Amino acid sequence: MSSVISVSQLSKTYASGFNALKQIDLDIQRGEIFALLGPNGAGKTTLISIICGLVNPSEGTVLANGFDIVKEYRKARSQIGLVPQELTTDAFETVWNTVSFSRGLFGKAASPEHIEKVLKDLALWDKRNNKLITLSGGMKRRVLIAKALSHEPQILFLDEPTAGVDVELRRDMWEVVRKLRESGVTIILTTHYIEEAEEMADRIGVISNGEIILVEEKAALMQQLGRKQLTLQLQEPLETIPGNLNGHDLELAADGHELVYTYDSQQDRTGIPGLLGELNAAGINFKDLRTHQSTLEEIFVSLVRKRP
Amino acid sequence: MNLQAVAAIYRFEMARAKRTLLQSVVSPVISTSLYFVVFGAAIGSRITEVEGVSYGAFIVPGLIMLMLLTQSVSNASFSIFFPRFSGTIYELLSAPVSYFEIVLGYVGAAATKTIVLGLIILVTANLFVPLRIEHPFWMLLFLVLTALTFSLLGFIIGIWADTFEKLQLVPLLVITPLTFLGGSFYSINMLPPIWQTITLFNPVVYLVSGFRWSFYGISDVSVAASLAMILLFLGLCLGVVAWIFKTGYRIKP
Numbered sequence: 001m002s003s004v005i006s007v008s009q010l011s012k013t014y015a016s017g018f019n020a021l022k023q024i025d026l027d028i029q030r031g032e033i034f035a036l037l038g039p040n041g042a043g044k045t046t047l048i049s050i051i052c053g054l055v056n057p058s059e060g061t062v063l064a065n066g067f068d069i070v071k072e073y074r075k076a077r078s079q080i081g082l083v084p085q086e087l088t089t090d091a092f093e094t095v096w097n098t099v100s101f102s103r104g105l106f107g108k109a110a111s112p113e114h115i116e117k118v119l120k121d122l123a124l125w126d127k128r129n130n131k132l133i134t135l136s137g138g139m140k141r142r143v144l145i146a147k148a149l150s151h152e153p154q155i156l157f158l159d160e161p162t163a164g165v166d167v168e169l170r171r172d173m174w175e176v177v178r179k180l181r182e183s184g185v186t187i188i189l190t191t192h193y194i195e196e197a198e199e200m201a202d203r204i205g206v207i208s209n210g211e212i213i214l215v216e217e218k219a220a221l222m223q224q225l226g227r228k229q230l231t232l233q234l235q236e237p238l239e240t241i242p243g244n245l246n247g248h249d250l251e252l253a254a255d256g257h258e259l260v261y262t263y264d265s266q267q268d269r270t271g272i273p274g275l276l277g278e279l280n281a282a283g284i285n286f287k288d289l290r291t292h293q294s295t296l297e298e299i300f301v302s303l304v305r306k307r308p
Numbered sequence: 309m310n311l312q313a314v315a316a317i318y319r320f321e322m323a324r325a326k327r328t329l330l331q332s333v334v335s336p337v338i339s340t341s342l343y344f345v346v347f348g349a350a351i352g353s354r355i356t357e358v359e360g361v362s363y364g365a366f367i368v369p370g371l372i373m374l375m376l377l378t379q380s381v382s383n384a385s386f387s388i389f390f391p392r393f394s395g396t397i398y399e400l401l402s403a404p405v406s407y408f409e410i411v412l413g414y415v416g417a418a419a420t421k422t423i424v425l426g427l428i429i430l431v432t433a434n435l436f437v438p439l440r441i442e443h444p445f446w447m448l449l450f451l452v453l454t455a456l457t458f459s460l461l462g463f464i465i466g467i468w469a470d471t472f473e474k475l476q477l478v479p480l481l482v483i484t485p486l487t488f489l490g491g492s493f494y495s496i497n498m499l500p501p502i503w504q505t506i507t508l509f510n511p512v513v514y515l516v517s518g519f520r521w522s523f524y525g526i527s528d529v530s531v532a533a534s535l536a537m538i539l540l541f542l543g544l545c546l547g548v549v550a551w552i553f554k555t556g557y558r559i560k561p
Contacts, residue, residue: 055560090396105312105317
């Protein structure tokens with residue numbers, strides 16, 4: 001796949017002296033959903049803001065579909081739609097007018113057919129004549145997406161798209177994003193919700209203190225860093241782990257009522273049958289068991305913690 | 309040139325004016341008309357002619373100028389301040405629009421609104437006082453140049469202001485006093501000599517004088533000086549706007 005966004009040696013130092021981005025290199029592949037994760041103040045929004053033209057870069061270059069975002073800003077920005085983090089809307093405009101305004105701003109001739117399609121896709125058609133001030137938060141978020149899609153962009157940036165949105169709407173929003181990807185739009189989203197990245201992204205980038213510390217296929221990331229744990233609820237509590245079980249990665253939990261076995265689920269041999277046999281031989285019985293896979297959140301927290 | 313974008317901004321701003329017709333048209337027309345009634349008809353009847361023109365008619369160009377300056381600044385400053393305040397400016401900055409096109413859209417709309425207002429007030433004034441326009445071309449030229457220049461000034465104020473209070477500061481504390489002291493209601497020849505000299509440092513004197521000349525052929529300063537002053541001010545405002553966009557001052561960190 002070819003790169004649709006190519007960030008090279010990008011740095012940003014604000015007038016206050018704050019170094020928000022430190023020589024970032026990043027390539028976003030055409031047609032993928034890329035999730036950018038990072039704690040507050042890590043540089044996610046600064047990175048998006050530079051690519052979209054809201055903030056001036058201090059050093060480095062960014063190409064959008066091959067166009068330099070500074071020297072060829074018109075062509076570069078025409079490729080991009082941006083859905084900002086804040087619900088910023090013109091309160092007294094109607095949905096139809098504000099989406100049509102966005103299309104005009106991007107230099108496209110009026111197209112009521114396209115606006116109608118976008119509004120219908122986002123379940124906003126019934127609200128087209130409503131003033132924005134009368135809409136709920138979730139609906140306003142959809143309007144912002146409609147505005148970003150009004151000029152038929154190839155690349156869509158979603159900065160915290162489901163912040164403050166309830167679970168049901170969040171799932172609707174994910175569905176909308178998936179449909180967009182199916183239509184060929186490349187999607188870059190920043191999020192605090194790890195489950196969002198886990199649910200949707202093809203690749204994940206982690207940014208911390210202005211540096212990209214990891215870019216990986218989501219599945220590969222889960223494979224590489226994802227641990228699985230088997231928890232056995234014991235019939236009788238144990239004070240210590242018997243010596244003959246030392247060959248396994250075992251821990252006691254819940255005051256000795258649980259035995260936790262950590263293993264790599266990707267290996268051909270997980271060691272579970274052997275462990276169960278040894279437990280049986282040692283006379284340790286269990287009444288129930290459960291397994292748990294590391295979530296992206298756990299992976300993410302461990303990655304950020306490892307940084308100095 | 310992204311003309312679609314200029315048209316989108318222009319239409320958006322004009323639609324906003326339509327939504328707020330009471331505030332943007334009716335209110336300035338009524339308040340200016342009150343000046344005609346009070347100063348022109350009530351008090352003016354006790355004042356003899358000024359340089360051969362009845363007092364009521366004499367103050368019309370100055371009053372239109374007062375409205376032009378304050379309304380241009382208010383319209384344009386609010387139009388760019390509000391997107392900054394609400395955050396919707398993100399869309400302008402992320403669109404394939406040049407700074408020139410942004411200014412053209414906003415300042416063009418603000419200037420249009422004030423020119424229309426100026427013409428409405430001119431027609432309204434004609435109902436109260438006998439008007440004559442000796443140099444209609446020059447009258448229109450001064451009207452357009454003033455609306456344009458002060459809309460640019462308003463745009464600059466809208467970028468500079470970070471509170472609603474600052475937004476009102478310049479129109480209320482600078483422009484209105486300078487206009488009142490700039491010969492809107494009197495000829496500067498009526499002042500003591502020392503004040504005549506001091507008044508010449510007030511740039512609004514030149515605007516009012518030139519505009520009044522286009523009506524009645526009488527002026528406090530030469531027409532060339534008036535034209536030079538407005539062009540100088542226009543150039544200054546264009547320079548500041550260019551600097552704002554070059555540096556990203558208060559728009560783009």
